[in-house]
Amino acid sequence: MNLFTYLPSAIIISNIIFIILLIFFERRDPTATWGWLLILTLIPVLGFILYLFLGLTPKKRKTFRRKQHIDELKNMSKERKEELLAEVRSNFSKLERNIIRLGFQAKTTALVGYNELKIYTNGSDKFNDLFNDIENAQEFIHVNYYIIQNDKLGDKLINLLAKKAAQGLEVRLLYDKMGCRNLSTHSLNMLEDAGAETAPFAPFILDINYRNHRKNVIIDGQIGYLGGINVGEEYIGHSKRFADWRDTHLRIKGKNVDSMQHRFLLDWNFAYGKELFNEEKYFPPKNINDGSPVQIVSSGPDSKEQIIKSLFLKMIYGAEDNIYIQTPYFIPDQPVLEALKNAARSGIDVKIMIPDRADHPFVYGANHSFVGSLLESGARCFRYTKGFLHSKTISIDERILSIGTTNMDTRSFKLNFEINAFIYDKKVAKEHEEIFNNDLKYSDEITMEDYQNRSWTLKISESISRLLSPIL
Incomplete structure (x- = not known):
């Protein structure tokens, strides 16, 4: 009997097993769980392969437990x-003090x-x-x-x-x-x-x-x-x-x-x-x-605590005047997105700068899919047009600044091993603000009118990318 005769059935059975794992055994973010359930259901063959390589967390726990x-x-x-x-x-x-104390919660946090x-x-x-x-x-x-x-x-x-x-x-x-x-x-x-x-x-x-x-x-x-x-x-x-x-x-x-x-x-x-x-x-x-x-401060999938994300949240909630963010991948999870929206609603000057082009599939659409709700909250978003923006920084109130490898996205928060420097120096934070303001000269602001009049192809890209954002 040809083995390929049984292959579709084997894949469907494997998908069912993965779905059971997702629902009953995996402690994931619910949005990521729904994303994987949708992929496994709608595209079982490709979904099976993707989940095997990108979705299995038991392997992660085993691989990095010793680390x-x-x-x-x-x-x-x-x-x-x-x-x-x-x-x-x-x-x-x-x-x-509060941010530094929170940083100390990381098992291998560096010192001040x-x-x-x-x-x-x-x-x-x-x-x-x-x-x-x-x-x-x-x-x-x-x-x-x-x-x-x-x-x-x-x-x-x-x-x-x-x-x-x-x-x-x-x-x-x-x-x-x-x-x-x-x-x-x-x-x-x-x-x-x-x-x-x-x-x-x-x-x-x-x-x-x-x-x-x-x-x-x-x-x-x-x-x-x-x-x-x-x-x-x-x-x-x-x-x-x-x-x-x-x-x-x-x-x-x-x-x-x-x-x-x-x-x-x-x-x-x-x-x-x-x-x-x-x-x-x-x-x-x-x-x-x-x-x-x-x-x-460093973070990674070997730790349950998403410590760099927690420090970003602490900065956002602690800001009194302004929050300036540069990131090539703006795909925040719900807590970060809501924190930024609440800050903007509170009258804080929130500026997000993203690239005007993408270096990975779906990223451009994913970036823009989060822009609309931020604009509605009073935040301002900019597309950097002088080349590609790959900078990963966040600063608040000209007093606290973070520079590192962490993007403002779920992958950096949960899946990648990252390292960031958190700098508590008004002079350095001021220098960063001057750099940010200079970058604004080479950026186009995304107004609500621009966003509402975006092309139908971008709208489709946004919808697909937003759906996939928990697993990008």
Whole structure:
């Protein structure tokens, strides 16, 4: 008997099993549950494949259970937290104290320290400084990227890392297997032949839905980089499709580099499968005793708490004057959407900036599907037109700012491993506001009239994308 005769029946039975799992065993957001039920019912064959790779959470729990356990073992002591909370109580405003305390709830949250900060708004400036810092490294270089393209910029990074490894420095490259799918085996072999170590994060195909979206580099334990800029020619504006690439990245020099180092070592230990201990050489003394207070916070599917999302919500609810957000993917869940709407209704100046084009299917429609309700609430939305906007920032009241890898979407909140810097410095927050206002010069405001007169094709795209938004 031909096995293909039974294939449709087998798929239907599998779909029924998945539906039972969804209803009775999976503790999902109800909107995500309904989304998957609809897909499994309407397109059983494709739905079966999609759910196998993108929907199974038992695999996630099993895959990352060991990682969560390792991270918790490295959690800061209760005594150290109490010591830091005492410092927080004396040096920060009530809202800042509340946000910092909430950040401490993360199992591996970083500490509040003092740091010299530099904000980058394009990839060219960031990579000029990054390559210079790598060239001047003396002890070790730890690199973690979501995307490294197999192009001129990617080759330059790989060649520089190989050069430093050949000089005797410790060089480690942690890369996301899915995001770096174009990174050549030749490049990895060249690094390893030079003495560097490499490790893919979540390389198995059933882990495809849970990605290491972090982009952080630590050099000699003194300098750290994090933000939205990956490694590739498009990120420095050399792309016919996107032209100018507008992004935000951060260079940190100071005490919180230890926090970034701690995060890297935890991720490395999980991916490499071999413990790299927190030796003192990775946490050298810092000579900076002034600068910006910063809290490094990471989140991911290995934790039940969506801590970065919770901190965003705390910022939104704590805002008194303004909330400025830049994100390439504006697909918020209901709590975030309602928080923004309520803020706008309260008279707070809420501005959301999104791209005027998409780099992924459905994203453009999904972004716009949430615009209408925000406009009705009094928020203002803008499309950035000078190239592609990939910046991931949120600031309130010219006093608190977050820069990192987290998009304002469900995937970043629930499925990706992310890292953000929360900055409690009016001067730096003011600098970001000036950057935001400059970007407004290259943006078109989406008025209610514009939204109501949008094309029927966009309306269809919005409807489909909104329906799929819980699983995008």
